[in-house]
Amino acid sequence: MDLIPAPRLVRTAPRGEDFVLNAGTSLDAGPGTEGTARWLRGALGGAFGVDLAPGAGGIVLRVDGGLDAEAYRLDVGPERVEIAGGDAAGVFWGAQTLRQLAGERAFRRAPVGGREARLPAVAIEDAPRFGWRGFMLDVARHFMPKDVVLRYLDLLAAHKLNVLHLHLTDDQGWRIEIKRYPRLTEVGAWRTGTKVGLRESTRFDDRPHGGYYTQDDIREIVAYAAERHIRVVPEIDVPGHSQAAIAAYPELGNTDVIDTTTLPVLTTWGVNPNVLAPTDSTLRFYEGVLEEVLDLFPADVSPFVHIGGDECPKEQWRDSKTAQARIEELGLRDEDELQSWFIGHFDRWLTERGRRLIGWDEILEGGLAPGAAVSSWRGYAGGIAAARAGHDVVMCPEQHVYLDHRQDGGPDEPIPIGWVRSQEDVYRFEPVPAQLAEEGARLTRRVLGAQANLWTEALDTVRAVDYQTFPRLAAFAEVVWSDLPAPALRDHDGFAARMTAHRARLDALGVEYRPPGGPHPWQRRPGVVGRLKEGPPPIV
Numbered sequence: 001m002d003l004i005p006a007p008r009l010v011r012t013a014p015r016g017e018d019f020v021l022n023a024g025t026s027l028d029a030g031p032g033t034e035g036t037a038r039w040l041r042g043a044l045g046g047a048f049g050v051d052l053a054p055g056a057g058g059i060v061l062r063v064d065g066g067l068d069a070e071a072y073r074l075d076v077g078p079e080r081v082e083i084a085g086g087d088a089a090g091v092f093w094g095a096q097t098l099r100q101l102a103g104e105r106a107f108r109r110a111p112v113g114g115r116e117a118r119l120p121a122v123a124i125e126d127a128p129r130f131g132w133r134g135f136m137l138d139v140a141r142h143f144m145p146k147d148v149v150l151r152y153l154d155l156l157a158a159h160k161l162n163v164l165h166l167h168l169t170d171d172q173g174w175r176i177e178i179k180r181y182p183r184l185t186e187v188g189a190w191r192t193g194t195k196v197g198l199r200e201s202t203r204f205d206d207r208p209h210g211g212y213y214t215q216d217d218i219r220e221i222v223a224y225a226a227e228r229h230i231r232v233v234p235e236i237d238v239p240g241h242s243q244a245a246i247a248a249y250p251e252l253g254n255t256d257v258i259d260t261t262t263l264p265v266l267t268t269w270g271v272n273p274n275v276l277a278p279t280d281s282t283l284r285f286y287e288g289v290l291e292e293v294l295d296l297f298p299a300d301v302s303p304f305v306h307i308g309g310d311e312c313p314k315e316q317w318r319d320s321k322t323a324q325a326r327i328e329e330l331g332l333r334d335e336d337e338l339q340s341w342f343i344g345h346f347d348r349w350l351t352e353r354g355r356r357l358i359g360w361d362e363i364l365e366g367g368l369a370p371g372a373a374v375s376s377w378r379g380y381a382g383g384i385a386a387a388r389a390g391h392d393v394v395m396c397p398e399q400h401v402y403l404d405h406r407q408d409g410g411p412d413e414p415i416p417i418g419w420v421r422s423q424e425d426v427y428r429f430e431p432v433p434a435q436l437a438e439e440g441a442r443l444t445r446r447v448l449g450a451q452a453n454l455w456t457e458a459l460d461t462v463r464a465v466d467y468q469t470f471p472r473l474a475a476f477a478e479v480v481w482s483d484l485p486a487p488a489l490r491d492h493d494g495f496a497a498r499m500t501a502h503r504a505r506l507d508a509l510g511v512e513y514r515p516p517g518g519p520h521p522w523q524r525r526p527g528v529v530g531r532l533k534e535g536p537p538p539i540v
Contacts, residue, residue, distance in 0.1 A: 001120060002501035003100050005160055005478035013121035017078045021048060021102060022116035026055030033061035033085075035227050036092045043099060049111040059083070059098075061091050070162075070229075071127035074098060076119050086127075089229035093160050097124060100505070107158075107508035130431065132394050132449030133480040134163030134233075135473065137465075140170035140244075141269075142456040143189075143211035144465070149221050155511065157228040159477035164225060165233040165306060165451060168213075171243035171266035171274070175212045176234070178292050181249065181285070185212045188244040191265040197415055197458060199270050201529040205460075218296045226301045233358070234297050237308030238286060239276040239342050246274055252282050254316040254323065269457045271311045278317065278326050278342055287349060299354050304373065309343050310360035340366025347372050358394070361386065375451065377402075379538070380433040387436055387446035396451040399537035400429040401476060403454045403468050406530070407514055414467065414525035415458040419537040426452075427475040427495055428487035452476045458530065463512050467523050470506060470513035471499055 001010070021044065029037035040059070041052045052059065060082040067073065067086030072094030075082045083098065085091030099106045102117040135156055137144065149166070156164060168175045174188030190210030196203040213221070225232045244265045246253040253260035254277045263274055276282050293305065314335035317323035327338050340363075347357040347369040358373040361382025368374075373392040376383030383393040398405070398418070405418030431450035436443045452473055459465050475495065484490050496516075506513050514523070 001101060001122070002498040003097060004474055004495075004498055004502045005481035006484075006495075006498075007097065007124045007126040008483055009125040011123040013077070013123075017121035018118040019076050019078060019081050019121065020116055020118055021050065021059075023050050025050060025052060026058035027052040028054070028056055028058060028060045030060075030062035032063040032088050033091045035088060036061055036083075036095050039092065039227070040095055040098075044102065044106060044117075046109050047102075047106045047111065048117055049115045061095075063087060063091060068127055070131070071125075072097075074122070074124040074126070076101065076122050078121065081119065089162070090127075092157075092229050093126070093128075094124075096158060096160055097126070099158075104501070104504040104508050107505045128160065128481045129483055130447075130449030130480045132163055132451065133161045133477065134165055134394065134396075134449065134451030135161055135469075136165035136167060136396070136451055136453040138167040138170075138454060138456040139175050140167050140173045140237075140456075142194075142460045143173060143175060143209070144456075144462065145211065146213060146217045146221065148462050148465075150224055153221070153225050153228055153230055155473075155509065156230055158505075158509070159474060160481050161473075161477055162229055163231050163233060163449075163451065165235060165453075166221075167235045167237070167455075169235070169237050169244065169308075170241045171272045172269075173210060173212075173265060174244040174248065176218060176236075176293070176296075177212055177214045178289050179215070180288050180292065183248040184245060184289075186248070188248040188265060191267050193267050194460070195268040196460075197528040198417065198531045199268065200531065203528060204267075209460075215292070215296055222297055222301060231304075232297060232302050233304050233306050234293055234302070235306035235308055236286070236289060236293060237310075238346070239278070239282075239339060240310065240312030241272065241308060242276050243272055243274045246276070249285070252276055252285060254320045256322050257316045257319045271313060273313045273315050275312050275316060276342075277320070278323050278338055283342075283345055286346070290346070290349070294353060294355065303354075304356050304358045305350055306375070307343060307346055307357050307359045307363070309339070309363040310377070312339055312362070314339075337366040340368070343372075344369050364389075373448070377453070380435070383447070384433055384435050387443045388439075390446075392446050392448050394448050394451050395431040395433075396453050398453075401426060401450065401452040403452050403472055404456070404458065406532075407468075407472065408518065410518060412519050412524050414464065414519060414523060415528045416530040416532055417458060418531070419533045419535075421472070421537075423472050423475050423496070423499075424492045426472045427479065427492050428490055429476070429479055430487050431480065450476075450480050458528075463523070466512040467514050467519065470511050471503065474499065474502055474506075 064084040072085040072090040074094045083094035101119045174184045189212040193206045247265045250260035317335045374386035405421045406413045406416040
């Protein structure tokens with residue numbers, strides 16, 4: 001059946017006992033399954049031109065409190081299909097498996113080649129390994145319109161991923177409307193041009209680039225995600241990666257060190273020295289930003305707020321009399337502790353409002369408040385340290401699951417970046433490092449799950465995003481959902497064989513993934529310089 005991600009237990013029945021989905025098939029949705037029923041009517045109803053009218057028998061959906069959260073049981077017989085889930089999310093994930101059983105035509109929006117489907121008789125019992133199965137989309141470097149985000153939510157749902165982390169602000173753009181600070185989008189959402197390739201490249205695109213999500217756009221994205229049992233985690237990056245905000249409101253920068261009124265929204269890439277000033281007025285400004293963010297991302301569907309905290313150069317703080325006075329006032333040792341104070345302020349502020357702060361692993365430097373969680377991106381070390389200190393962790397080490405890194409070492413990879421990370425490399429990623437596993441369940445429970453991250457400095461179109469994301473995101477989805485053996489024992493050949501059928505599903509969805517034999521001619525970017533990291537990535 002070539003299911004991806006692989007279920008925990010599959011029992012097949014004798015041939016000839018298929019269920020036939022056709023115009024006469026009914027849909028019986030029990031309490032708590034109404035959202036999945038709506039989704040099935042839209043997905044399967046559209047693909048096969050059937051109504052799935054309410055009625056007994058046919059496809060039956062129900063919540064079974066005897067199953068774990070997000071777990072499901074799917075039984076397909078000749079007369080009836082039943083999906084039972086431990087909660088509404090479990091029913092929905094069972095429906096995703098049902099769609100795969102219906103064949104590649106089930107992934108199209110209108111009937112192709114007939115108005116019925118045969119589903120093989122089978123019994124499946126399944127549950128996820130991790131509660132955090134995430135994908136980060138960087139919409140700050142290159143803006144992705146709302147319809148792209150909605151499309152990616154559907155793609156995440158099809159792979160049973162349940163977290164979309166939106167990187168909404170950076171030096172190169174501010175992508176979320178904040179009504180009390182309109183210049184964040186009037187000025188901060190637009191740049192005059194864009195470096196093509198990474199820093200070593202000499203190419204430049206003079207076209208203005210920009211865009212942002214209105215507050216109603218965000219509400220729509222969050223609601224659309226919630227219907228698919230996906231949490232959206234907003235990221236508002238502080239105190240570094242903030243030049244777009246400073247360009248809009250120069251008083252946010254270190255005005256006693258540089259003339260912040262001359263700073264534009266950044267048109268190039270790399271770690272940037274222009275960071276926020278550690279002043280009370282800056283804190284109040286971002287409290288105002290976050291008040292609106294919390295209203296747009298309700299706690300019941302988005303309990304975490306990502307605050308960034310990474311790559312914050314300290315040179316301006318060292319040269320700033322204002323920053324040095326704050327260090328002395330607070331009795332801090334140095335600029336690292338000043339950043340810790342800055343992050344800690346928002347940790348307390350969010351906690352008081354019933355939310356949880358999460359940030360990149362640099363937030364560990366100088367100490368971290370007890371309730372904060374850590375996105376471990378510089379390897380495993382930050383996640384291991386965070387877990388030992390009592391913090392929850394999302395593992396997303398760049399050495400393994402940064403999908404902007406190149407997929408092959410050949411010359412045709414578009415704007416090659418970082419280490420070679422093939423589909424097989426991602427399939428052998430292990431979210432729980434051996435050091436934590438050896439120290440017992442108390443620490444391994446701190447690993448909430450894992451996340452694949454896609455940074456878009458070199459990805460200026462949806463086609464480029466598709467190419468870098470797939471098929472590796474399918475491999476990642478199996479890693480975080482399925483109960484796989486140790487990395488060296490994983491059957492990548494079997495997964496690759498199942499990907500033959502899965503690529504047909506991606507074709508039906510219009511996903512322009514990287515073909516197994518290498519990029520199509522139109523997927524290449526000849527002559528655009530990237531930044532290579534040679535040799536195998538270090539295990540850190």
